[in-house]
Amino acid sequence: MDLKISNCNNFFKIKGTLNKNNLSIFQSVFNNIFEKVQVLIISIEDVDSMDRFGVNALTELHKEAIAKNKNLSIIGLGCEDLYNHFKTEMAA
DSSP states (O other), rough: OOOOEEETTTTTEEEEESSGGGGHHHHHTTTTTTGGGGGEEEEHHHHHHHHHHHHHHHHHHHHHHHHTTOEEEEEOOHHHHHHHHHHHHHHH
């Protein structure tokens, strides 16, 4: 399935597959997003799968939020790989 990103204000919904092939779509939507919003909410409920490039993209967005003192929430029971990555980061 292709990647679709919809939004309303600072709430973004990601649907489909986030991988190396469509990473540019994700990056174009979220490029400099923290210049526009203080709080960002991303729903990954409808993400079918995510490869390591997708996980890294969300990780980089998380790091940017921390660096710019912004709030980022990733919600939904989407991809288990993403949760495992953040669990590993928190344990380290």
